[in-house]
Every structure is written in C-alpha cells, then in structure tokens.
Amino acid sequence: MSNTQARPVESERTSLKARKVSFSWDGTPLHWVPDDPFATHTINVLHLLLPAGERWFVHVYRQALPLVRDERLRADVIGFIGQEAMHAQAHDEVLPHLRRLGLDPTPYTAQVDWLFEKLLGDRTLPPGRARRWWLLERVALIAAIEHYTAFLGDWVLNATELDRRGADPTMLDLLRWHGAEEVEHRSVAFELFQHLDGGYRRRARTWATAFTALVFLWQRGVRFFMENDPTLADGRATFKDFHVRGRCGVLPSTGDMLRSIPRYLSRSYHPSQEGSTEQAVAYLASSPAAVAASLAEKEAGAA
Numbered sequence: 001m002s003n004t005q006a007r008p009v010e011s012e013r014t015s016l017k018a019r020k021v022s023f024s025w026d027g028t029p030l031h032w033v034p035d036d037p038f039a040t041h042t043i044n045v046l047h048l049l050l051p052a053g054e055r056w057f058v059h060v061y062r063q064a065l066p067l068v069r070d071e072r073l074r075a076d077v078i079g080f081i082g083q084e085a086m087h088a089q090a091h092d093e094v095l096p097h098l099r100r101l102g103l104d105p106t107p108y109t110a111q112v113d114w115l116f117e118k119l120l121g122d123r124t125l126p127p128g129r130a131r132r133w134w135l136l137e138r139v140a141l142i143a144a145i146e147h148y149t150a151f152l153g154d155w156v157l158n159a160t161e162l163d164r165r166g167a168d169p170t171m172l173d174l175l176r177w178h179g180a181e182e183v184e185h186r187s188v189a190f191e192l193f194q195h196l197d198g199g200y201r202r203r204a205r206t207w208a209t210a211f212t213a214l215v216f217l218w219q220r221g222v223r224f225f226m227e228n229d230p231t232l233a234d235g236r237a238t239f240k241d242f243h244v245r246g247r248c249g250v251l252p253s254t255g256d257m258l259r260s261i262p263r264y265l266s267r268s269y270h271p272s273q274e275g276s277t278e279q280a281v282a283y284l285a286s287s288p289a290a291v292a293a294s295l296a297e298k299e300a301g302a303a
Contacts, residue, residue, distance in 0.1 A: 014277055016079025016185050018086045020297065021289035023174055025097035030231065032168035037229060038222070038241045039250045043175065045221035047094045048108050053145070054088035056116040057081075060138045064192065073188075073195055080188040083181050090174060102230040108221060115217075136197045137206065143193040144203070144210035147264045147271065150186035152252065153179030154275040157283055161249030177287045183280035186271040200267060207264055 033039045058081050065081075068074045095105055120138065125131040156162075156179040162172060193203070219237070226235035246253035263269060284290045 013187075013272075014184055014281060016076055016083060016188070018079070018082030019177070019181070019284070019290045019293045020086065021090060021177060021287075021293045023090065023093065023170055023289055025094060025170065028097065028168045028170050030098075030101040030103065030229070032171045033162065033250060034166050036165070036245070036250065037232060037235070038226065038237060039245050041225035041229065041237075042218075042222050042242065042245070042251055044094075044098075044225055045218050046175075047091045047098070048105055048221050048224075049112055049217060051088045051092040051095075052109070052112045052116045054084040054091075056120060057084045057142055058088075059121075060135070060142060061192070063135055064139055064196065067196055068192070070195060073191055076185070076188045077192055080185050083185060087178050087181070090178065094174075103225065103228055105224075108224045112217070136193075136202065139189075139193050139196055140202050140206035141210050143189040144207040144264065145214070146182070146186065146189035147207075147260070148210075148214060149182045150271060150275055151257070151260050153182030153186075153280070155179075155252045155256070157183065157279055159249060165250065173287055173289050176283055177289050180280040180283040180287070183275040184277060184284070186275060190269075190271050204265060211261070 031037045031040045033043075061077055061081050061084075065074065065077055068077060095109070098105055120141070123134055125134060156172075156175045222237045222242075226232060226237045229235050242251060243254050245251040246256075263274070
C-alpha cells in the first residue's frame with residue numbers, strides 16, 4: 001500500500017462541477033498565436049490528444065467508482081468525470097474548424113483513438129486479480145497524466161506572454177477555462193490512486209510510461225501539424241524551437257517541465273501543493289465561456 005504522503009491542503013478543496021461551455025471559432029485564425037505557427041501547433045496538439053484521452057479517463061473512472069468507499073472522494077470523482085467529459089467535447093469541437101482552414105487532423109486522431117480504445121482499453125480478463133490489476137494500472141496512469149495537465153493548466157493561467165503577443169482570445173479562453181478546471185480538480189486522480197492502491201513502485205512505473213508516451217505523442221503531433229499546415233512551405237519542428245519559445249514564455253519552459261518530475265516522484269508528493277485553487281476559481285468566475293454557461297444554467301433553472 002501507500003508510503004507516507006503529504007496531507008492535502010484543505011483550503012485548496014472546492015466542490016467540482018461541470019460547466020457547459022461553448023465556443024465560436026469563426027474568427028479564430030489558423031495561427032492563433034500571431035506569426036508563430038510552431039507555438040500555435042504545439043498547443044494545438046491538445047485538440048488531438050484530449051478528446052480521446054479524456055473520454056478514456058471517464059470510461060476508466062466509471063469502472064473505478066464502485067470501489068470508492070470514501071464519500072467525499074466519491075463526490076470528487078463524479079465531479080471530475082463531468083468536467084473531463086466537457087473538456088473532451090470542447091476540444092473535439094475545434095477539429096472541424098481546423099479542417100475548414102485546410103488542416104485535417106483525422107490521420108493523427110485515428111491513431112490516438114486506437115491508442116486509448118484498443119491498447120489502453122478494456123481487456124478480456126477473468127474477474128478477480130487480473131481484472132483489478134489492469135484497472136489499477138490505468139488509474140495510476142491517469143494520476144501521472146493529471147500531474148502534467150495540472151502543470152499545463154497552471155502554466156497557461158500565468159502565460160501573460162500569449163496575451164502580449166495578441167493570441168486569439170477565444171482560444172485563450174478555452175485553454176484557460178480548461179486549465180483552471182485542471183488546477184481545480186488536480187488532486188482527484190492522485191487521491192483516487194492512493195485510495196485504491198497507492199503503491200510507490202506502481203506510481204513510479206506508470207509515471208515513466210505516461211511521461212514517455214506524452215513526449216512521443218506530442219512531438220509527433222507537432223510534426224504532423226507543421227508538415228500538413230497548408231500555409232507553410234517548410235514546416236519543420238525541432239526541440240530547439242520548443243526550448244526557445246519556452247524561454248520566451250509562449251510555451252512551458254524546458255526547465256520547469258524537468259523540475260516537475262522529481263516533485264511527482266517524491267514520496268511526500270500531493271497535488272494540492274502545486275498551483276492555486278484560488279487563482280483557478282477566480283479565472284472561472286471571469287471566463288467569458290464559463291460566465292455564459294452559468295447564466296444559461298440559471299435561465300434554464302428559472303424557466
């Protein structure tokens with residue numbers, strides 16, 4: 001079972017709910033970070049990975065929910081499922097807009113769908129130990145992935161360089177609404193893993209798998225976008241491009257990403273120590289999409 005863990009910061013807890021946001025992409029250009037297709041497409045990989053990935057999160061957590069014996073955690077997992085389902089839908093709705101702009105992501109998203117539905121999907125296993133083992137492996141993988149979605153959420157909430165460069169406000173709102181909810185629910189996946197298993201060796205092993213897979217999929221996604229961008233004659237993507245833009249503030253810095261590794265692998269790790277729920281909730285209270293969703297919900301309730 002688990003080793004000694006840091007206690008969650010109680011002030012960082014909040015009631016989780018899905019916000020039924022919607023976005024209009026009619027005015028969003030292909031390179032929504034002006035004059036920087038590499039930064040644009042590096043972030044655009046989220047639209048390729050998240051719809052299938054977050055639907056997979058929801059599928060796995062619905063299987064895990066009957067095993068949860070703590071009522072507060074159970075409520076958090078239900079809230080997490082609602083938010084993740086909404087994230088998948090919101091990013092999925094960007095893809096038709098990319099097609100209209102001449103960049104069809106279907107060849108790449110088909111591969112991502114195969115990864116989550118087949119390779120990481122349900123397996124024909126006998127009831128008992130084998131089936132529980134595969135469920136716990138996937139719960140641990142999600143905890144590791146959520147460490148990085150929270151990292152990215154915290155980054156985009158503070159990425160003022162994107163505003164300074166005139167990044168498309170609708171895309172920024174999508175990313176910051178999503179990022180704020182990732183920070184808001186950043187403890188749920190780890191606490192579910194701790195509740196059901198918590199073994200340090202499984203945590204470290206699945207972190208290595210998740211990190212390797214994310215790096216591989218992300219660099220392939222960036223290369224796919226750059227090579228198929230109809231406006232680019234020579235759409236190359238290199239690590240140097242990523243590193244330089246990280247130093248400029250339009251992408252996460254290489255150093256920050258590397259420093260996040262030992263934090264997750266620390267035996268005293270708890271996600272509540274990272275990011276700020278206060279900042280996340282403050283953004284959600286001002287996000288144009290989240291505010292519109294809240295007003296629509298109130299109007300529907302009053303009708």
